[in-house]
Amino acid sequence: MGLNQYMGMFLEESREHLQTLNRCLLSLENDPRNLTVLDEIFRSAHTIKGMSATMGFTAIAELTHEMENVLDLLRKGQLAASRGIIDTLFKCLDTLEQSVESIASNSEATVDIKPLAAKLAKLAAGKDEAEPVQAAAVKAAAPVSPVIATSSGITLNDTEIDVIKAASRQGYAAYEVQVGLREGCLLKSARAYMVMNALDELGDVIKSVPPAEELEKENFEYSFSVVALSDAEPEKVQQTLLAISEIDSATVLPLAIPDAASAQEVKSAAVQEDKPEAEAPAVKQDAPPAADAPSAADKKLRGGQSVRVDIDKLDTLLNLVGELVINKTRLEQIGLSHRLTDLTETIEQMDRVTTDLQAVVMKVRMVPVGQVFNRFPRMVRDLSRDLNKEVNLIIQGEETELDRTVIDEIGDPLVHLLRNAIDHGIESPAEREAKGKNPVGEIRLIARHEGNNVIIMVEDDGAGVNPEVVKQKALEKGMINQAEAEKMDAAEAVRLLFLPGFSTAKVVTDVSGRGVGMDAVKTKIESLGGMVDVETKVNEGSRFKIRLPLTLAIIQALLVKVCEEIYAIPLGSIDSTINITPGDIKTIQNQEVILLRGQIIPIVRLGNVLGVPECGKENAEELYVVIVHMGEQKAGVIVDTLIGQQEIVIKSLGKLLASIKVLAGATILGDGRVALILDVGSIMQ
Amino acid sequence: MAENTFDDRDIQLVIFKLGREDYGISILQVQEIKRILDITRVPNSPDYIKGVINLRGSVLPVLDLKKRLHLPPADYTEDTRIIIVKVEEIVVGLIVDAVSEVTTLSSENIEPPTTVVGGVSAQYLSGVGKQDDNLLILLNLAAIVGVGAEAGKAS
Numbered sequence: 001m002g003l004n005q006y007m008g009m010f011l012e013e014s015r016e017h018l019q020t021l022n023r024c025l026l027s028l029e030n031d032p033r034n035l036t037v038l039d040e041i042f043r044s045a046h047t048i049k050g051m052s053a054t055m056g057f058t059a060i061a062e063l064t065h066e067m068e069n070v071l072d073l074l075r076k077g078q079l080a081a082s083r084g085i086i087d088t089l090f091k092c093l094d095t096l097e098q099s100v101e102s103i104a105s106n107s108e109a110t111v112d113i114k115p116l117a118a119k120l121a122k123l124a125a126g127k128d129e130a131e132p133v134q135a136a137a138v139k140a141a142a143p144v145s146p147v148i149a150t151s152s153g154i155t156l157n158d159t160e161i162d163v164i165k166a167a168s169r170q171g172y173a174a175y176e177v178q179v180g181l182r183e184g185c186l187l188k189s190a191r192a193y194m195v196m197n198a199l200d201e202l203g204d205v206i207k208s209v210p211p212a213e214e215l216e217k218e219n220f221e222y223s224f225s226v227v228a229l230s231d232a233e234p235e236k237v238q239q240t241l242l243a244i245s246e247i248d249s250a251t252v253l254p255l256a257i258p259d260a261a262s263a264q265e266v267k268s269a270a271v272q273e274d275k276p277e278a279e280a281p282a283v284k285q286d287a288p289p290a291a292d293a294p295s296a297a298d299k300k301l302r303g304g305q306s307v308r309v310d311i312d313k314l315d316t317l318l319n320l321v322g323e324l325v326i327n328k329t330r331l332e333q334i335g336l337s338h339r340l341t342d343l344t345e346t347i348e349q350m351d352r353v354t355t356d357l358q359a360v361v362m363k364v365r366m367v368p369v370g371q372v373f374n375r376f377p378r379m380v381r382d383l384s385r386d387l388n389k390e391v392n393l394i395i396q397g398e399e400t401e402l403d404r405t406v407i408d409e410i411g412d413p414l415v416h417l418l419r420n421a422i423d424h425g426i427e428s429p430a431e432r433e434a435k436g437k438n439p440v441g442e443i444r445l446i447a448r449h450e451g452n453n454v455i456i457m458v459e460d461d462g463a464g465v466n467p468e469v470v471k472q473k474a475l476e477k478g479m480i481n482q483a484e485a486e487k488m489d490a491a492e493a494v495r496l497l498f499l500p501g502f503s504t505a506k507v508v509t510d511v512s513g514r515g516v517g518m519d520a521v522k523t524k525i526e527s528l529g530g531m532v533d534v535e536t537k538v539n540e541g542s543r544f545k546i547r548l549p550l551t552l553a554i555i556q557a558l559l560v561k562v563c564e565e566i567y568a569i570p571l572g573s574i575d576s577t578i579n580i581t582p583g584d585i586k587t588i589q590n591q592e593v594i595l596l597r598g599q600i601i602p603i604v605r606l607g608n609v610l611g612v613p614e615c616g617k618e619n620a621e622e623l624y625v626v627i628v629h630m631g632e633q634k635a636g637v638i639v640d641t642l643i644g645q646q647e648i649v650i651k652s653l654g655k656l657l658a659s660i661k662v663l664a665g666a667t668i669l670g671d672g673r674v675a676l677i678l679d680v681g682s683i684m685q
Numbered sequence: 686m687a688e689n690t691f692d693d694r695d696i697q698l699v700i701f702k703l704g705r706e707d708y709g710i711s712i713l714q715v716q717e718i719k720r721i722l723d724i725t726r727v728p729n730s731p732d733y734i735k736g737v738i739n740l741r742g743s744v745l746p747v748l749d750l751k752k753r754l755h756l757p758p759a760d761y762t763e764d765t766r767i768i769i770v771k772v773e774e775i776v777v778g779l780i781v782d783a784v785s786e787v788t789t790l791s792s793e794n795i796e797p798p799t800t801v802v803g804g805v806s807a808q809y810l811s812g813v814g815k816q817d818d819n820l821l822i823l824l825n826l827a828a829i830v831g832v833g834a835e836a837g838k839a840s
């Protein structure tokens with residue numbers, strides 16, 4: 001019980017807000033006067049601050065607080081969004097991201113926020129020179145009371161006082177809340193949590209005594225104090241708290257902070273209970289415009305109604321649907337053998353329902369690729385700046401949806417491709433001008449549906465890849481020989497890029513050029529059941545095209561039999577099936593091959609590769625060959641019988657058998673037996 | 686035998702036979718016991734992995750326990766069972782000659798494994814239990830399933 005159960009939510013929402021911050025900051029950089037964006041940034045930063053303070057992550061709260069100070073000045077136009085400020089804010093985001101991730105990984109390492117906080121403070125103070133009078137006034141007020149002690153002995157530090165001051169300008173009043181729990185209350189931490197939560201809903205919790213962690217551990221008697229911000233009246237706060245069960249008493253007192261702006265109010269407020277009524281409404285009157293605007297915008301951002309669901313639950317749901325599909329297939333088989341009209345009709349009905357159900361579940365698991373694309377603008381900005389290039393990233397089709405499992409994996413390959421495009425593709429502005437191009441390079445990241453696939457393209461209008469250079473390089477590295485090089489056409493030559501250990505970069509930079517990139521991209525995409533290809537024209541640019549399946553969970557497969565064993569070959573990697581006679585098989589350099597439409601195709605005898613116990617079918621007159629492909633490579637797989645095409649649900653073989661290369665998984669057949677799914681790539685090797 | 690009152694030090698065991706010896710594993714690790722069913726051979730897997738089965742929609746590996754412990758093989762009979770166990774989040778089936786009973790053993794009656802018991806080397810043992818005149822060989826399932834250590838190495 002306690003805050004820990006909200007950790008997941010905290011992490012997820014923090015990440016989301018950081019993403020928003022990144023996006024907004026980028027648009028702010030392009031349009032420094034855009035107030036709507038600033039407001040959004042402010043809101044996200046504020047939310048992060050509130051959440052982290054409640055969860056007890058003070059470092060994050062402090063940093064976001066300092067950010068808010070700067071943002072506030074920006075918003076009021078007292079500070080211009082200069083490059084220095086934006087850079088610092090970006091650094092803050094990085095630091096926040098690190099902090100959130102270190103919390104996520106449960107690591108003890110704390111990220112040092114001091115230098116950044118100091119820098120922000122300096123930036124905020126930077127306006128002193130511009131407007132010395134006003135700043136001086138604020139400054140004068142602060143040192144007078146660096147630490148404020150409240151009536152219940154809560155002391156507030158500078159930061160916290162600043163927060164309260166900033167909030168009071170927004171129409172939020174600071175309250176000192178004393179909560180007494182019923183004696184003998186059993187779930188103390190739970191009640192304390194509910195109090196904190198309630199206060200959080202009404203506004204913001206600044207501090208508690210004892211601190212949140214102690215409250216969570218139940219290290220307190222039957223009462224505790226909280227300093228909170230709220231735009232609600234004290235009675236409302238009190239009522240809300242008393243509504244929580246096992247709360248015996250709740251006193252809500254306005255907290256007095258000597259502030260230059262609200263000095264008078266403070267004087268009148270004192271620490272008495274009857275006055276706040278007069279004060280709170282007064283503050284409220286000028287508050288509504290400020291308080292209402294963000295909430296309206298919030299609603300707009302949220303869009304339609306949605307539910308956050310744990311991905312594990314969706315996986316379970318998909319598994320169950322998978323089992324249903326298996327049982328349906330089984331029923332179909334029974335129906336076929338019994339030929340009962342009633343039964344067949346019911347089965348047909350059920351078939352329709354399961355097909356719909358399957359489609360819905362698959363759709364639920366779909367996530368827009370925008371989730372991955374979101375982080376790229378920032379990356380492209382940083383990289384192009386590091387490399388002194390000017391790049392404009394254009395993203396299209398970010399609403400295209402892909403299965404969650406694919407989304408999780410696609411990020412890294414895309415990072416590789418984008419880095420390559422910036423580093424090797426786009427030329428330096430001077431070079432571009434010399435070529436008569438726009439000095440600002442353009443990279444397009446495009447996603448779209450194409451049948452049962454999703455296409456993702458990374459295009460740049462840079463230097464392109466010269467096939468001759470690639471050939472030369474491959475020759476030097478001994479990847480191909482002279483004869484092969486001469487035979488190769490341009491497209492084939494460019495594909496050499498995907499070979500392991502290949503790099504055309506003249507200088508190995510921090511960004512790319514170590515020769516692992518493209519190979520890794522290709523391997524990753526293929527492991528996802530996809531393909532990657534490249535088109536390029538010297539001086540015009542390159543286009544990398546990734547083709548991915550919509551889902552990895554249910555696929556079409558060809559079932560084949562070797563002796564008594566049944567195996568499934570994913571249809572996506574099958575070219576065709578042919579019949580041959582043993583005489584058609586030739587041997588070249590100890591490798592069995594066949595000739596298919598003028599192409600030499602190596603032969604794999606599935607029985608041998610899989611060590612299937614012999615059953616005397618080896619000398620058949622007619623052999624069935626399944627022509628499979630992986631990328632550009634082809635191979636013929638000899639099997640005993642072709643059973644047919646079927647939709648199969650992919651099941652994992654589990655940890656114990658994961659190391660077996662030739663298998664990609666298992667599936668359950670209509671009769672309940674397990675059939676293994678072949679990994680075409682490793683069978684061909 | 687199974688007493689109605691037992692304290693913390695009592696361990697409940699599922700007792701099964703391999704050859705003529707009695708073996709025991711903690712009942713907490715056992716999920717269910719099945720008759721022998723269709724097993725699909727897995728190519729290129731270690732020889733003690735008999736294959737995979739379909740247990741209500743999940744695909745589980747099945748270990749031939751006698752082969753794993755280097756005991757002489759025997760044909761399957763009416764009594765042959767698959768014990769489904771869960772070891773450190775991995776669910777596997779173990780083929781045994783027969784399952785005899787569930788019994789409670791006080792931890793005082795369990796001794797640490799000596800080097801070799803009943804032809805099974807100590808790394809696969811977690812102890813030897815004494816029950817009346819009988820000796821029960823208690824297996825260390827984590828080592829047998831090869832979690833982490835040598836899983837899949839012996840292909």
